[in-house]
Amino acid sequence: MSPAPFVTTEWLAANLHSSSIALVDASWYMPAAKRDPAGEFLQSHLPGAVFFDIDGVADKTSDLPHMLPTPEDFARMVGALGIGSDQTIVVYDESGLFSAPRALWTFRTMGARDVRILEGGGAKWRAEGRPLESGEPQIEPRVFTPHFHPENVRSIAQMRDNLETRARKVLDARPAGRFAGTEPEPRAGIRSGHIPGSGNVPVGLLTENGLLKxxxxxxxxxxxxxxxxxxxITTSCGSGITASTLALALEVAGAKDVSVYDGSWTEWGGDASTLVEK
Known part of the structure; x- marks a missing residue:
C-alpha cells in the first residue's frame, strides 16, 4: 500500500532542510489562464524547491500534451533537477491541489518509493507567513533509478479493448457539459462527448479551502x-491532469486498483476512429 499521500505545512517546516527531502513545485495551469508557472516560480517559491515542468518532463515525440516520457528519459530529467529515487519527494502546486496529483502519479508510476503532496500547497504555506525564496535554485544532480509501473497507466489501445471487455470502470473528471457533449472542448479539433460506458465525476472532491475531502x-x-x-477503475479528463486528482481521491476513499488514461480526451476525442457517446 502507498504511504499516506499528504504531509502538513508543519511537517514540511520541520523537515525543510533535510537532505532526505526533495521539494518539488509542480504548478501548472490551463492554457487559457495565460500564466507562466516557471516564471512565477523564479519570482517566489518555497525554500529549497525545484520546478517540475509538467509539459517539459514529458514525451517530446508525442503531439499530445504532457504524455509520460520513457522511464530512462524521466530518470535523466528529474536527476538533473536534483531529485533522487531514495528521497521523500514532496510535491506542491500554487493552486492548492490541482496539478500536484499529476506529479505524484508520475513519480509513483516511474518507481519513486515515497511521494507526498503538501496539504494546502503553496497557498496554505504563504497564508501562514512561512519563508519563501526567489531566483534559480542551487541544484546538485542526483540519481533517480526508475522502476516503471505499467499498471498505473492506460493507453488508447487498452481503452479500446476495455470497450469490449468492460473490465474497468472509466470515470471522466471533465465538467458535465463537456462530458455530455453539450459544451465544446477547449482544444481545437477535439470532438465533444465521452468514452462509451464511462461515468462522470466532475466536482465535489475538494473542500472550500481547496483541500481533498x-x-x-x-x-x-x-x-x-x-x-x-x-x-x-481508470480515470480520464481533458489531458490527464484532473484525472490524476480523481485517481488520488479514489485512492483516499479506499479504491485499490486505479489507473490513469494518459492521453485522456485529447487523444480519444481527437482520434476520428474512436467511438464517442453523448
Missing part, C-alpha cells in the same frame, strides 16, 4: 455516483 465524504460522493470502489 476526508475519506468518508469521498466514499459518500462516489456511492452517489454509483462507483464501486472494489472494482478496477
Amino acid at each position: 476526508p475519506a468518508s465524504d469521498l466514499q459518500a460522493l462516489f456511492a452517489e455516483r454509483g462507483v464501486e470502489l472494489s472494482q478496477p
